[in-house]
Amino acid sequence: xxxxxxxxxxxxxxxxxxxxxxxxxxxxxxxxxxxxxxxxxxxxxxxxxxxxxxxxxxxxxxxxxx
Numbered sequence: 001x002x003x004x005x006x007x008x009x010x011x012x013x014x015x016x017x018x019x020x021x022x023x024x025x026x027x028x029x030x031x032x033x034x035x036x037x038x039x040x041x042x043x044x045x046x047x048x049x050x051x052x053x054x055x056x057x058x059x060x061x062x063x064x065x066x
Contacts, residue, residue, distance in 0.1 A: 014063065021060040028053035 031049040035041045 018060065018063055021056050021063065025053055025056040025060060028056060 028049045032053060035045040035049060038045070
């Protein structure tokens with residue numbers, strides 16, 4: 001477990017990582033929805049965006065929790 005720090009650089013890095021993960025999560029959810037409604041999507045297009053969304057959301061929850 002990482003202890004909280006008062007270092008402003010570490011706080012900025014944490015907030016930047018949270019911001020990037022939020023954007024990535026939204027983008028992968030949009031990509032998942034768009035590929036799901038395509039008439040003939042590639043199979044990899046139905047796998048990679050949802051997996052990326054799961055990874056981003058789990059990392060985001062971890063950063064927010066600790």
